[in-house]
Amino acid sequence: MISVTLFSLALLLARSANAATQLDLEAIQAHFTQALIVPALIPTFDPTAVLSAAFSGAEASTGQHMDQKAVGPKPVVTVSSVQDSSLSGNFTIAMVDADVVGTDYGADGVNRHWLENGVTISDGSVSDTSANVITAYAGPGPASGSGPHRYVILLYAQPSTFSAPADLSAPVDGVHKFDLNAYVKDSGLGALVAANYFTVEVGTDSTSLPVTSAVITSTLASAQSSAGPSGSHSGSASASAPAPSNPPNNAVAAKIEMTVAILAAGLSLALL
Numbered sequence: 001m002i003s004v005t006l007f008s009l010a011l012l013l014a015r016s017a018n019a020a021t022q023l024d025l026e027a028i029q030a031h032f033t034q035a036l037i038v039p040a041l042i043p044t045f046d047p048t049a050v051l052s053a054a055f056s057g058a059e060a061s062t063g064q065h066m067d068q069k070a071v072g073p074k075p076v077v078t079v080s081s082v083q084d085s086s087l088s089g090n091f092t093i094a095m096v097d098a099d100v101v102g103t104d105y106g107a108d109g110v111n112r113h114w115l116e117n118g119v120t121i122s123d124g125s126v127s128d129t130s131a132n133v134i135t136a137y138a139g140p141g142p143a144s145g146s147g148p149h150r151y152v153i154l155l156y157a158q159p160s161t162f163s164a165p166a167d168l169s170a171p172v173d174g175v176h177k178f179d180l181n182a183y184v185k186d187s188g189l190g191a192l193v194a195a196n197y198f199t200v201e202v203g204t205d206s207t208s209l210p211v212t213s214a215v216i217t218s219t220l221a222s223a224q225s226s227a228g229p230s231g232s233h234s235g236s237a238s239a240s241a242p243a244p245s246n247p248p249n250n251a252v253a254a255k256i257e258m259t260v261a262i263l264a265a266g267l268s269l270a271l272l
């Protein structure tokens with residue numbers, strides 16, 4: 001009986017190997033605020049899942065500077081939800097060029113590099129086998145010397161009441177500007193489930209940009225609440241620490257978690 005319980009626990013923990021944590025969500029929210037993507041591009045960001053884009057197998061961590069050539073082909077996008085949040089049904093995926101920090105998008109909006117309606121999540125990956133491709137993925141092409149552009153990949157829930165606006169209901173070739181928020185509102189898209197971004201810069205930056213600071217995950221609410229009374233995060237040295245929120249760390253943590261669970265199950269069998 002005990003072994004059955006522990007075996008279930010092992011399975012549960014193994015399953016959670018792909019689940020995002022609350023800390024992952026807070027880290028990405030903090031990144032979006034620090035990079036001023038919120039509120040300049042999107043007014044608010046309260047994700048329930050973590051989105052990762054891998055280009056030819058190499059995952060782009062949040063805000064990572066990517067080589068323009070490397071991000072030319074369409075990425076494989078994976079999505080992991082926190083615990084039981086559902087990732088079933090239809091979604092809309094988009095990528096826009098949020099340009100450099102401090103850009104005022106004006107009435108024309110942002111360049112649309114990718115827009116597909118009706119994608120689904122299959123085994124944790126975005127699948128477009130039954131999607132309606134409006135704008136096929138077009139890799140970043142920032143003007144030389146125009147600074148580090150932020151490319152934001154967004155995944156919206158797409159309810160059955162979704163209705164594409166007339167000008168974006170059929171394929172549109174090439175990269176064009178559009179008003180992202182107006183599109184989301186007018187078409188009846190649902191929540192912004194997950195998003196991530198990377199940067200691409202071509203040539204030398206000749207603009208002078210506002211400085212954004214790094215995200216210190218140890219200062220986020222979840223890190224502090226799970227640290228307990230003995231956790232000390234008051235050292236000034238941590239202020240210059242790089243953001244330790246990269247997915248590889250999660251993968252290692254998940255493997256350790258799974259190993260512990262399997263050892264626990266094995267131990268319980270040995271005790272019987």
Ligand SMILES: *[C@@H]1O[C@H](CO)[C@@H](O)[C@H](O)[C@H]1NC(C)=O
Nearest residue numbers: 088089090118130158159160
């Ligand atoms: C998803 O979209 C397809 C058409 O693209 C539709 O047939 C199906 O009912 C939709 N599913 C949901 C859950 O809305």
